[in-house]
Amino acid sequence: MASTITLTVSQQMLEKMYQHYTNQIIKVPNHTLFQAKTTHCTITAYLSKKVVFQGKAPEVEAQKWQTPPQAASTKAKTSSSKLPANIASLSAIGCDEVGTGDYFGPLVVCCAYVPEELISKLQAMGIKDSKALKDPEICHLAEQIEPLIAHQVLILPNEKYNTMIDRGMNANSIKAFLHNQALIKLTTSLPHYPSYLIMDEFVNERKYFDYLKALPKQPTIIKENLHFIQKGESVHVAVAAASILARASFVKYMNIMSKKLNFDLPKGAGNPVDVAGRRFVQQFGPEKLKELTKWHFANTNKILK
Template sequence: MKTYTFNADEKLINEITSYFHKEDFCEVGDYMLYKISRKNLSIIIYTSNKVVIQGKDADIYFEMFKPIDNIILPQAGSDEVGTGDFFGPICVCAAFIDEQTFDKIYDLNLTDSKQLNDEYILKVAPTLIKKVKHSLLILDNEKYNQVIKENNMNVIKAKLHNQAYINLQKKIKKLPELIIIDDFCGEDKYYQYLKGEKSIKNITFETKAESKYLSVAIASMISRYAFLTKMSELSSKYRMTFPKGASNLVDEFTKTFVEKYGTDELKKVAKINFKNAKRI
């Protein structure tokens, strides 16, 4: 069983306890302040402010809550949003943080955008955009529907991530030694997809990287913010509230949209290779 132990100040303890739900807390024993339990995870915070994290998922939560001194800086990370949504663009961001940047954003609650609600992301992301050096790429639906004819989704993602890092490198002159991608295809496949193109090397590929590395979490939030903004713009333009995802609800909305605007207009707002398009 994996075990991590460290001392936490009051602020970090509040950060840990505020992350979990009421049902995650258990009855405490002697010398305990809090006891938190989830599948594959146990966290005990003692009256001495010592924190013990155990379980199969201990490494994930340690990366989220570890003391500042354990965060490797500088680092750059990237993540994408919109690849599972029928409507809206694909947004990819690569973000860079060093000690100076970290000091500017320390007071923000930054974790994976998938763990934060959209309301909070819309509130915090503009600050991140101003204070964090980053590169944001937005592939709109019309362009996506062209490139998907000759590339699968993972190829498109690999090329977007790579270009985001190339753009970021131009902004900061030199990328840090620690570069992370939220893994979606594996290192070998990733570089196969980039064969013949200028590519950024020495990348760390990790699943759930947005929960382990602050730079990836920031990239995830900026990407999500860009996606939400574009979805809002579509809703305003067509006077219809576009649903996220690719569920049956999306199918029903698509039928209404096509009845009102036609299939040619659908190509401007949706990913036509999705099964949703075939069900209308």
């Protein structure tokens, strides 16, 4: 019978857990840093710093991260990214990404600028978080909003993703780098620097900037007016638009690669991906698999064993 243990940890501990379980990550559900699976249990780490251990022996993994009561620190306050009450009606850039938890798919980030005069129009079109929409609907909406709003999409193929991982980066530091690059390109293309930039939070503000400062080639860091908000798509339509444009680009990329290979590349990182991965290796070999996948995912060992 499955048991459950829930811990609330510090941001530093959350990052250590990510590093510890990085080779056992199976997917990245909404509002989580990762979900990993060991022989003892499944570990789901949420951006809220809550970590859930569930399975036949969750205590084996949970005890690695439990802090003695006397050493427990006061719960950190959520970093305040204060936005005005009427932010939903103000011009803003929204930032989001897709593909983090996809074994075959690329990592795609998008930053989109929605001026206040277009907000009601996008809302009337049904622009909302891409996770709440099906892919055909996403692609249709993307075609409608692409010519309306300024945006910047960056697609990172897995071959480059793996190179960055091999150099010591992780999924979050890569996302920070890509988002910053997209923001540089977008903000410099606009006539005026926006008053509000809203990042759909995948890591806290301090860690985001730590990642950027640690890059060997120091980039220009976009920091002014940048806010980190969980569930950003519910705060401003610009984040939802970015989500849709990123997902549409992801779907198009997957379709193009599938046609090029004459092989239906699956999305996600679940069991169907492992099954498809074994067929892929039989047809194209392990080197081609490495080129097209996030090699550090647990799927690799399952496919090649």
